Amino acid sequence: MSELKMKINSGIDLWKKAKQLIPGGNQLLSKRTEMFLPDAWPSYYEKAKGVEVWDLDGNKYYDMSIMGIGSCVLGYANDAVDKAVKKAIDRGSMSTLNCYEEVELAQKLIELHPWGEMVRFARTGGEANAIAIRIARAYSKKDKIAFCGYHGWHDWYLSSNLADESSLDEQLLPGLKSVGVPRNLKNTSLPFNYGKFDELSQIFQDNPGQIGVIIMEVEKSKKIDVEFLKAVRQLADQNGAVLIFDEISSGFRINIGGMHLIYGIIPDIVVLGKALGNGFPISAVVGKSDVMQAAQNTFISSTYWTERIGFVAALETIKQFQESKVIEHIVAMGEYIREGLRNIFSNISHLILSNELVISISYYIPDFFIHSIPSN
Structure with missing residues (x-):
């Protein structure tokens, strides 16, 4: 002690x-x-x-956690990324004109996601999801959303708790209040649980012709369910709904780009962030051109989405992923830590939960240990 x-x-x-x-x-x-x-x-x-x-x-x-809430897969203050950013600062991070790196990054992300054709950028995950939702609603011309997982703090998401205060308990965490969210958004965002296709199907049955968007994480706390994702893709097609994969947390984690690429299940939009800039703010909305063009029918615009640093950081981060065998190292280290934890806890009542993205440990803490920790 x-x-x-x-x-x-x-x-x-x-x-x-x-x-x-x-x-x-x-x-x-x-x-x-x-x-x-x-x-x-x-x-x-x-x-x-x-x-x-x-x-x-x-x-x-x-x-030993998730490196800046998942933002720094290359490690904190990566030399190559920081060097590129410092050079960009010296050349000016902002101007009345656009920085050319914006186009370079759009091209790079489309190369990594061959099904994608157009890109919009932001600087945080929550706002990128809000952009994706706006575009998807504009394209589908429908207001209601079916969602699974955590997708930020904006009104469209938190409005789920207007109808039921426990709606986000399993999606994010219990006790989130929807105070400040317009009550007329009630029942516009409807939750379903990962792997529970019957729940999603029921949402469509209860709201015929009204669901224009499905947004979900490709993988949550349990291992990826490929058949579930295929069924979701088919349901979206059958109902004219835009399918969005939120890969802010899963992208650039076990492969270069969105995790969906590994399994060949193609969304209409994928949202990327966190690890994309290795500690520098940058997020991206990559999508099919017919869907993305709907952005021109609404208003989505912000000054600091045009600054240079985020684009430069993302370009160098992707370069490091491609040239330095980052993925191989991450996967190997993850398995090394997982096995090490199993050995350490082999004689303790515990449960190690893991998938491709997360390792968590649940264990029993005796009362005598809790009471022995000093409070000051």
Whole structure:
């Protein structure tokens, strides 16, 4: 326990101050101290490099989680990506004119996704999903959405809890309130669970001719269900619904591009982000031209979607994926860690849950251990 006390640092005091100045303390729920160990979590970093992170007091940690919420597959402060970004900054990150790297990245993403024909860009995953939803609704001319998984914080998504406060319990987490979301969006976003085709089919039966969009993650906590995805694709075709694969978390993880490419199940739109820029903000909406052209019939526009840094970071990140055997290394390390955990926990009551993307451990913690952890 003495070692644990040594790790308690000034980040705790700064977090308390942050909660007085910033609603919730920060900008991302997944990084809030209360999600981890409130009385000991360092909360803030001074430096991050590779898999190493230093807190405000110089304590060094090895990041064994998901590397910046899944954004840094190449490691923190990757030399090649950072060098390209610094060069871009020196040449000017913004102008009244467009940066040419935008076109280069669009071309590269289409090369990686041969079924895709057009691309729109944003800087975060949530807004990219909102763009995809807007385009899909514009194309289908239908308001209602069937969804599975986590797709951001925007009104279209959170409105699911207007009809049933528990709608997002299994999709994201319990207790999310829909306060601030217009009540006339009630019953426009309808959830179904991964692998439960009967639930999705029932949504279409209950809303005949009204579902214009299906948006889902290709894989969630369980292993990918290829037959389920094929059935979803067929149902979308039969009903004239736009199929969107949200690959913000799964893209550039076990292959170069969207995970759907491995299994040959083609959506109408795929949304990419997180690992695409290795720590620099960039997201992309890749789609078939007839669907994507619907963006011209609505208004989707933002100044900072045109800045240069995100495009340059993504281009260099993709280059590193293609030239440095990144995927092979990631897969090998994942299997190494998984087997190591199995050996470590072999004599402890536990459950290791894993798929291609996530490893999680569920285990029993005796009361005596919990009570022995100091609170200050």
